[in-house]
Amino acid sequence: MNINATLIGQMITFTLLVWFTMKYVWPPLLQALEERKKKIADGLAAAEKGKHEMELAEKRATTLLREAKEQAADIVGLAQKRAGELAEESKQAAKEEGERIIAAAQAEIEREIQKAKEDLRQQVSALAISAAEQILQQEVDRNKHADIIQNLGNKLGQA
Amino acid sequence: MASEAHGGGGATGYIVHHLTPLSAGEGFWTFHLDTLFFSVVLGILFLALFRKAAEKATADVPGPLQNFAEMLVEFVDSQVKDAFHGKSVLIAPLSLTIFVWIWLMNFMDLIPVDLLPLIGSVVGLEYLRVVPSTDLNATFGMSISVFFLILFYSIKVKGGIGFAKEMLLSPFGKWMIPFNLLLKLVEEIARPVSLALRLFGNMYAGELIFILIALLPWFIQPLLSFPWAVFHILIITLQAFIFMVLTIVYLSLAHEDH
Numbered sequence: 555m556n557i558n559a560t561l562i563g564q565m566i567t568f569t570l571l572v573w574f575t576m577k578y579v580w581p582p583l584l585q586a587l588e589e590r591k592k593k594i595a596d597g598l599a600a601a602e603k604g605k606h607e608m609e610l611a612e613k614r615a616t617t618l619l620r621e622a623k624e625q626a627a628d629i630v631g632l633a634q635k636r637a638g639e640l641a642e643e644s645k646q647a648a649k650e651e652g653e654r655i656i657a658a659a660q661a662e663i664e665r666e667i668q669k670a671k672e673d674l675r676q677q678v679s680a681l682a683i684s685a686a687e688q689i690l691q692q693e694v695d696r697n698k699h700a701d702i703i704q705n706l707g708n709k710l711g712q713a
Numbered sequence: 714m715a716s717e718a719h720g721g722g723g724a725t726g727y728i729v730h731h732l733t734p735l736s737a738g739e740g741f742w743t744f745h746l747d748t749l750f751f752s753v754v755l756g757i758l759f760l761a762l763f764r765k766a767a768e769k770a771t772a773d774v775p776g777p778l779q780n781f782a783e784m785l786v787e788f789v790d791s792q793v794k795d796a797f798h799g800k801s802v803l804i805a806p807l808s809l810t811i812f813v814w815i816w817l818m819n820f821m822d823l824i825p826v827d828l829l830p831l832i833g834s835v836v837g838l839e840y841l842r843v844v845p846s847t848d849l850n851a852t853f854g855m856s857i858s859v860f861f862l863i864l865f866y867s868i869k870v871k872g873g874i875g876f877a878k879e880m881l882l883s884p885f886g887k888w889m890i891p892f893n894l895l896l897k898l899v900e901e902i903a904r905p906v907s908l909a910l911r912l913f914g915n916m917y918a919g920e921l922i923f924i925l926i927a928l929l930p931w932f933i934q935p936l937l938s939f940p941w942a943v944f945h946i947l948i949i950t951l952q953a954f955i956f957m958v959l960t961i962v963y964l965s966l967a968h969e970d971h
Contacts, residue, residue: 557849558743564752564854571756571814572858576806579760582767582785584805586779589772684722 679707724928729817731826731924734842735833745848752845755817758811778906785809790956797965807862811855812957818845819916819949826923846916846952856908859960863904866967906964908956915952919945921947 683703768780775783789809797804821844822952833841845851868876880897881890919941926938 556743558741558745559738560743560745560748560848560850561854561857562750563744564851565858567749567753567756568810568814568855568858571760572803572807574760575763575810576803579763579767580786580806580809582770583763583779583782584790586770586772586775587783587787590775593772615767675902 675707675710678710679703682706682710727928728921728924730840731830732842732847732921733840733908734848735838745850746841747840747842748845748848748851750907751821751843752814752818752851755821755845756814759813759817763809763813765935774801785813796958796961797967797968799965800935801964803862804961807964808957808961811854811859811960812953815846815855815858815912815953816949818851821845822847822916822919822923822945822949826920844916844920846912847920848915852909852913853905854949855956856905859908859963860901860905863901863963863967869884872967904959912952912956915948919948 681704735742735747736745738744762778765781766778769776770779770782787810787811790805793808795803824843829843830841842848867879871879878918881887881893883893884896885893922941923938923945926934926941929937
């Protein structure tokens with residue numbers, strides 16, 4: 555229990571231990587701790603930033619969606635209007651076409667009537683001539699009596 | 714168990730044998746070889762362990778060893794930051810060394826009291842006292858080193874004149890200089906003495922109780938030695954912690970300029 559030279563040995567040992575710890579043990583460990591602290595802080599900041607950016611993106615997405623919806627509604631409206639116009643136009647065209655066809659048909663009918671009248675007149679005049687031949691019992695000279703026949707034809711045509 | 718490792722003398726002889734260090738030399742130049750050996754081995758164990766952790770230290774996910782080292786480092790660092798407000802590259806590593814080294818030396822107390830002396834007697838060592846902190850030389854070795862550091866920092870921070878003023882003029886002013894000096898000297902010297910004796914006393918008493926338990930019949934020994942060992946785990950940690958905290962406090966007082 556007496557104090558002796560062991561004391562000096564212990565003091566030297568202690569000094570060496572402290573020196574070694576101070577030089578080679580403490581700084582790297584503390585540095586690792588500090589670095590990790592910084593890393594965690596950075597990570598948290600990045601997470602916060604990411605969250606903020608996500609919120610912004612969401613907001614932007616909502617705006618874009620609303621704009622797109624509005625645009626779509628506009629387009630649909632325009633298309634409906636155009637479709638109405640087209641229907642109106644085709645209706646008009648069909649009406650015109652129909653009228654045209656009716657007009658053409660009427661013209662055709664008119665022409666047919668004229669043609670039938672002409673035929674009828676010629677047949678009647680031929681009939682009349684043959685009837686007259688029979689009545690006269692002789693040949694009617696068509697050349698001699700051309701103006702009479704012509705006259706007759708005209709009268710029939712007027713009837 | 715009680716009567717195999719020593720020459721005779723019954724219970725007293727057994728106790729005395731256990732408390733006698735293995736020494737070499739004469740008078741003051743006596744060396745307690747067991748104290749020196751175990752404290753150096755434990756110191757190297759501490760340094761090797763922590764150096765390994767420090768070498769591999771990364772800011773990424775730490776391994777178990779680094780985790781353990783970091784836990785102690787943070788614990789010591791927070792203690793230092795609580796008590797010491799200046800900037801010093803020495804105090805924190807010093808505190809870590811004190812805490813872990815004292816803890817390891819105290820821990821030798823928990824090794825069965827006869828185990829290492831028995832092994833020692835097999836290899837021809839007559840005496841072996843395995844707990845370095847039951848040696849006053851070990852505890853004073855640390856506390857006197859700390860005392861020198863206190864003096865060094867007192868003079869460094871306050872200057873020679875400032876330190877002399879503090880020694881001579883407080884607490885009672887210039888008319889009481891001799892009395893002031895006496896008070897201050899007692900105060901300064903009481904620090905290393907109390908540090909060393911507190912640690913020594915606790916460890917010596919603890920070891921003594923383990924030795925006394927070892928003298929009892931074998932079937933009673935576990936009943937007593939187990940609770941005492943559990944309690945002792947608390948004591949060895951507490952003593953290491955007290956030594957460390959007081960060192961920090963003393964050094965921070967040395968840094969304060971009045």
